[in-house]
Amino acid sequence: MTQPEGRCVLAVDVGGTTIKGAVVGDDGRFRHSLTVPSRADDDPVKAVRSLCLQLRDDALALGATPAAIGVVTPGLVDEVYGVVRYAANIRFRDVPLRALIGDDLGLPVAVGHDARAAGVAEAVAGAASGLDNFLLLPLGTGIAAAVVVHGAPVPGATGSAGEVGHMPVYPGGEPCSCGQRGCLEVYASAGGLARRYARLGGTPGLDSRGIADAVATDRVARAVWDDATQALGTALATLTLTLDPARIVLGGGLADAGALFFDPVRDALRAALAWRTPPPVLRSAFGAQAAQVGAAAMARREAGLPVPDGWGAPELVPPVA
Ligand SMILES: [Zn+2]
Structure with a gap:
């Protein structure tokens, strides 16, 4: 079992303009961030998979062991099966994101909707705490x-x-x-x-x-x-x-x-x-970072780790560049 100080989760927010990834420590602090343009690859699914692999490698290079990854997107998202049914802005249709990323990384994967994930973040440590x-x-x-x-x-x-x-x-x-x-x-x-x-x-x-x-x-x-x-x-x-x-x-x-x-x-x-x-x-307490903090909280839950009130508080999250 990885000790808490070496443990992290990966959080990815797939948007129409950029794909944002972060390595989030056990204390909710963003230890590393990575952003690529959504159109970096002609194949939008490949762009997300590459970023996830890069993020895992970056975490390991920091001495942090990922326990799970959370990926959130806009559109119609089936969170139970981990499938993005339809998302026009990111050109996804029936993408089995959990299966693909799970195979790539060998980690538990939580797939969610970006706005709902943002709601999770605001409830845990933001403007809707408690x-x-x-x-x-x-x-x-x-x-x-x-x-x-x-x-x-x-x-x-x-x-x-x-x-x-x-x-x-x-x-x-x-x-x-x-x-x-x-x-x-x-x-x-x-x-x-x-x-x-x-x-x-x-x-x-x-x-x-x-x-x-x-x-x-x-x-x-x-x-x-x-x-x-x-x-x-x-x-x-x-x-x-x-x-x-x-x-x-x-x-x-x-x-x-x-x-x-x-x-x-x-x-x-x-x-x-x-x-x-x-x-x-x-x-909102998190602004543009809310979905990503929510993705991190969802990853922790997927890994069976606790998400206590106040976890991932806004002051632990770097502002958007
Ligand atoms: Zn309309």
């Missing part, structure tokens, strides 16, 4: 929620619970990439905000951060910002009425805007609820 019922919405390119009920992220009947980005908030509204109209993520994802801003005549090339900075002085920025926070407040009201979460945690670039973002979202949520008080709406 809570059994909460929602986490990372507002990135799209919007998928971790719906945590009785302490577990809910996968749903087909592994597609939490796809709240396609919740209609403005029926008959602007078209979405999914084929519907008026979806939440058209208005309130970082990607959607930037697209709307450009389309409505804003300064070319501005991303969601730039739009946040321009809200006070730029009429178009103000308008798309107001639409985004109103759309999100409306969606959160529906989710609150359905699930009665103890807390709602928001992550992603828009949440970095602080009160400029949270105040109108909280106002819109309160205004949409007639008879009940809204749950507190807080910012």
Whole structure:
């Protein structure tokens, strides 16, 4: 049995732009990180497998023995069988990730959904510490929620619970990439905000951060910002009425805007609820690293290792470069 000081887990977050890997020590500290572009290989599955092998070798070179690996992806993920059924952003379809990586590395493999894994991280040591019922919405390119009920992220009947980005908030509204109209993520994802801003005549090339900075002085920025926070407040009201979460945690670039973002979202949520008080709406503690910390926690559970409250706290995780 490996002693705790020499033991680690490997954590991999497969995204549309980058694949991020980390060697995470027994204390939850990131000992080593590795990032490669998702398009580094024509074969996206091969790119993930190569990174996992590299990560294992890096861990061994550090004198750390991996006990398991956790790999999380977007899309429809069957966590029981360890298969990514469909993920358009990373070009995966029916990929038996657990079997492939298990054969490559000879380690136990946990396969999970990135947003649900982020929910695990927030529950263990983040903005939802100690809570059994909460929602986490990372507002990135799209919007998928971790719906945590009785302490577990809910996968749903087909592994597609939490796809709240396609919740209609403005029926008959602007078209979405999914084929519907008026979806939440058209208005309130970082990607959607930037697209709307450009389309409505804003300064070319501005991303969601730039739009946040321009809200006070730029009429178009103000308008798309107001639409985004109103759309999100409306969606959160529906989710609150359905699930009665103890807390709602928001992550992603828009949440970095602080009160400029949270105040109108909280106002819109309160205004949409007639008879009940809204749950507190807080910012994610881990930001862009949440899914990776969650993948590490899932790997530990897969290896039969404990994940105590506070494990992998944000101060142990290096900021995104
Ligand atoms: Zn949609």
